[in-house]
Amino acid sequence: MTSFVPKKLLCDNGVLDAFTDGRLLTREQDTVTITHEVLLKAWPRLRGWIDEDRAGHLVRQRLEDDAAGWDTAHRDPALLYRGVRLEAIQTVTSGTTAVAQDFRAASIRQATRTRRRRWADRASVRTHPHRGHRRG
Numbered sequence: 062m063t064s065f066v067p068k069k070l071l072c073d074n075g076v077l078d079a080f081t082d083g084r085l086l087t088r089e090q091d092t093v094t095i096t097h098e099v100l101l102k103a104w105p106r107l108r109g110w111i112d113e114d115r116a117g118h119l120v121r122q123r124l125e126d127d128a129a130g131w132d133t134a135h136r137d138p139a140l141l142y143r144g145v146r147l148e149a150i151q152t153v154t155s156g157t158t159a160v161a162q163d164f165r166a167a168s169i170r171q172a173t174r175t176r177r178r179r180w181a182d183r184a185s186v187r188t189h190p191h192r193g194h195r196r197g
Contacts, residue, residue: 120149121157128157128164142168143175 077093080086085100086093095101101108131140142150147168157165 117153121153121161124150124153124157124165125161128161131164131167132160136163136167138167138171141171143172147172 077086077088080100081088085095085097087096088094095111101111127140127142131137134140141164150165150168153165
């Protein structure tokens with residue numbers, strides 16, 4: 062069984078030592094791997110941490126891939142995130158490359174500009190209700 066250990070657990074070397082000595086975890090250089098499934102069954106919170114970390118990793122990986130494509134396409138604004146994808150990366154603030162950080166910031170700026178433009182358009186319609194209507 063291979064499942065990577067979340068950073069929350071890595072903060073406590075005593076826990077790592079005890080679990081490694083008990084052969085529940087294996088350490089190799091900078092990687093800690095769960096080697097016994099009983100650990101996940103007996104510790105539901107650990108399972109939750111792993112699931113959260115895995116979901117976050119997938120979001121970061123997709124962000125990195127899409128940011129690289131955006132950079133390759135000369136930072137084409139049409140490739141920036143909006144909607145659900147933009148919401149998914151709102152909490153990704155570390156652990157990404159400079160290009161991914163630029164991509165995230167550009168996506169947020171574009172969404173902000175779009176939102177402001179819509180608000181301005183709505184305000185214009187409210188203050189000028191006949192704008193855009195032809196008189197006959």
